[in-house]
Amino acid sequence: MKKENMTITNHRRIARNIYEMELEGKLVQETAGPGQFLHILPPASDSMLLRRPISICKTDKKTSRLTIIYRAEGKGTNQLAFAPEESRLDVMGPLGNGFPAENVSPGEHVLLTGGGIGVPPLYDTACDLREKGIELTTVLGFSDKETVFYEERFRELGDVYVSTEDGSYGTAGFVTDVIASEKLSFDRIFACGPVPMLKALEDAYPNARGSISLEERMGCGLGVCLACVCRSREDSDGTDYRKICSDGPVFSWGEVLL
Amino acid sequence: MKKENMTITNHRRIARNIYEMELEGKLVQETAGPGQFLHILPPASDSMLLRRPISICKTDKKTSRLTIIYRAEGKGTNQLAFAPEESRLDVMGPLGNGFPAENVSPGEHVLLTGGGIGVPPLYDTACDLREKGIELTTVLGFSDKETVFYEERFRELGDVYVSTEDGSYGTAGFVTDVIASEKLSFDRIFACGPVPMLKALEDAYPNARGSISLEERMGCGLGVCLACVCRSREDSDGTDYRKICSDGPVFSWGEVLL
């Protein structure tokens, strides 16, 4: 883990309120697999004390650059959206443990399922798997046509299905609807998105092999403050927990209580 | 009074921690005489709620520009020092009542006395007086050689004496020492600087005709909050006061209790 003033080498809007940002810095060398995240201090503010956890979407160790994709949502990410290229950003990372792409064996068919702003970490995962020659199908869910992003990027790596909640693009409905209607089968599933989506997936495929990536409001991002805990599913005495920042954000299928 | 995002058209360091800034905006048209001030919101901060009162040093209605000179002192003015040219600044003004240069009659000899960061409003005053053909002598006091500024500017308008507290430039000592040792005489005196300087002047020349400009920590800058009051010298029942922001910052010689 490093704390570093990274340089913004690229910054652009790619969908409604969705921005893609490329950052350059030494910490890129420390990334250890897809699905880790950065903890970013909102720029141009001296009243925001908390960092924002944002997933790494793509890493390139050769150029020491990585890409993130974020939604300008609240105060901090809206400030972020104003950060000019060439300016510096106070970043901690890489943090947490990502998707176990290294455990996937050749011949397995992997289903990637992403909802909204949960899509970014799956892209790095897809790239890693593809590099290993793994066959991929991706199902992406968005709220509406205007917020769809990275469809083409994923299509370069395998089959892609898109759903939107309002039906303005792709299949109308949720990712689970697409998986069911398209009768998609898989040996392993990696998912990231809102909890209701993850829960629906775990409920629909209780015995699947795979992993999910979780979100929670964070303080430290390091496992210190216990802001981001969730309960483990096998919780004998009611005190067993996982820290999303340092034990996760990626957990095995069925490991934690959603 | 206007509240306006003025454009920084020029910004440079002119002495140790002393910056000159030129601002362009509509409120310049509303200035009503030398010695008024602006109330400036520190830029690039969302944790500072209070504006900083800074005197207008020079106005140019033709170009809608004015100049301020400030010392990077605490948090707000240090932020100000980083503001790039062409950026915008949230400014309220012009505020307060300035030096009554219009009351000076031809033939009078005016002594301008400025201490440190009290010098700027005297420059506009000097220009106005000079334009009316009034004869001027200026005595400027600074802490040391590195903080001296605008000596040449004032020299274009009349005689100038400079003192520094540590004797590293000009006469060693305070402005009062210079006035005494040089036996400077005057019909009217305008002074701006730290309270001890103003007090020494009023004590030394109790019957002088003239005005002083005062500083105090401010809230509103408009006369609303009563943060910036001082007592009037003739205070019958102990509740008489002046508001420095709206009754001042310039007061008649002997009007207020120092």
Add this chain to the structure above:
Amino acid sequence: MSRMSVSLPGLEMKNPVMPASGCFGFGEEIGTLYDLDELGAIALKATTLEARYGNETPRVAETASGMLNAIGLQNPGLEKVLSDKLPPLASKEVPLLANIAGSTMEDYEAVADALSASGRVGALELNISCPNVKQGGIAFGTDPDLAAELTERVKAVSHVPVYVKLSPNTSDITVIADAVEKAGADGLTLINTLTGMKIDRKTGRPLLANQVGGLSGPAVKPVAIRMIHELRQQTTLPIIGMGGIMEAGDIIEFIMAGADAVAVGTANFTNPFICPELIGELGSMLEHEQVDHLYDLRAEEAGVR
């Protein structure tokens, strides 16, 4: 009824926004910047029986997302308020909430009686929570029995509804609120400032001449929201909420927490045009959310109503 209008005892407000006491004087200065009738109401600067000079300067200090003030209730006294301050407001329709303070109960009674009889004042705001005066003020605000007695006595002489302004410097706000409600208060206003201090690093001593001052601004908003939310569980009295409001979204949070109207203090110093700007933005937000009335934004089960 418009989306924004709210009706409180003594205050028929066309929108829920008023400047907070002490942050608007008696409206003379800011009244030159915009039409005061744009406001929902105005809370006037505290009036005491006699004129007060207040504390020595410095009286204000900046803190992170906040400020300290120790004005010390400077005001020209009851007589001058009646003769000089209220008459210029006669031509305006905006309801007035007159903030009153004192060091004895008799003081409060005298001011309450006279101001409420002036005809121009819609309601009184009993300031029992000023941290910046040695006598009275906050003492009445931390002792429930004193607060109740004062409320009762002021109610007895007042010709208009009486709001009590509560101090956040307490371990349990519900106790004082309960006491003044039982004593007949028509509404609550909160929060006044939290007592704080700033050290001048150059001298090693407190920066304010009064040593301590009252903390206001966004820094205290979480405390204000918590107390309003807490009181809304126990009372149906109208609450005028304040503490750190800087944007229209803050007003919505106060309303959601249980306030019926809001007051804006410190923000007037950052931007003297803030009140009409907030009223405009709030209107646009309500229109955009397509709610019939501001209060419809409240979650259903919140509070006792």
Add this chain to the structure above:
Amino acid sequence: MSRMSVSLPGLEMKNPVMPASGCFGFGEEIGTLYDLDELGAIALKATTLEARYGNETPRVAETASGMLNAIGLQNPGLEKVLSDKLPPLASKEVPLLANIAGSTMEDYEAVADALSASGRVGALELNISCPNVKQGGIAFGTDPDLAAELTERVKAVSHVPVYVKLSPNTSDITVIADAVEKAGADGLTLINTLTGMKIDRKTGRPLLANQVGGLSGPAVKPVAIRMIHELRQQTTLPIIGMGGIMEAGDIIEFIMAGADAVAVGTANFTNPFICPELIGELGSMLEHEQVDHLYDLRAEEAGVR
């Protein structure tokens, strides 16, 4: 003695800076970032007799220049603290201040006895001010008699000095401080968090699962400074000051106000390297000011010493 070293009961500190309880865990994580022996001391996360899961999430929220937390004293319980958390710290020399909490006096006694007998703990910090648990915690912190009784009982079983951590949620901090001092406290630590709330604009309801949380960060610094200054007038007990420290200048302000050492909480989340950075900056500032010792920065007449 160096410019920065300070000596407090049970805590020989080479500099006045410790991370605050709950903002550093038991040092495991941040101990991988720098050598913990750079610190003056470490205040450990609260330990309770039994393991606690704490509150549901969300547990933190951001506020202007501050944050709210409602962790709810999550910790693995006394036994695991002794078996798993203290041993990794055995190889370090940094003094430890063990924060203890409970819902009954017996809980506190049991934890105090065992932790203070561990050999590794330099002093105890009685947490009677946690706003985030329903039982105990803050109740002990707002009732002077309870606070005194608890202090006395813990003192009776403790093998090391006992500091009492005070809550700012009170109308008069001097009363509790006086009560615990008379009951034998060896030092005071303050402030714990101010109770606050944030509303989630999307739902209209409190954002934290626990509804209320504790406010910390620069927003509360003026309250902390005020209380420390106030207590310094009445007591010579050592005070560990905290609340909003973000930069070395803040530490100086706390020392000037009357603190003998300081703790840094929230700032560790903004920057996990903050403590050693502050220690370095403080050292440079003292060198630059050419003072022989940190305490020489204090104005002479400040306080009772």
